[in-house]
Amino acid sequence: MRNTAKTMHKLYENLGKLFYAVAISDGSVHAKEWDKVKEIVKEDWLDVDDFTDRYGTDAANQIEIVFDGLMEYGQSSEECFDEFKDFYKEHPHAFSAEIKSLAKKTAGAIANAFSGKNKSELVILAKIGLLLK
16 A cells, blocks of 8 residues: 555654653653654654655654644653554554664664663553564
């Protein structure tokens, strides 16, 4: 199945939720975790595909936009992970091997960005690993 711009836009929105779920899993998002998200989006995610939003901006920027919004309005780690999981199950075709690998790498880097990985972060990383195998 071919991915549409709408599906890929939603993919990046849900990746923002996933990465927020990792960062908030211990109860707060540290500035170093937010900085890591911005760094990895610029270094890795912008080059994944050629999809853009309606303004011509790379669709991968939705990761940062959604993450930032969630920091302001808050949502639990579990809620965000469940929303990502639902999207993944509805649109498995949107997740190439490259996207799965990069999602796991990004989640691990976020968890490791501040004082290494703690127990709650290890739990969500394990869930991500099982989902995206």
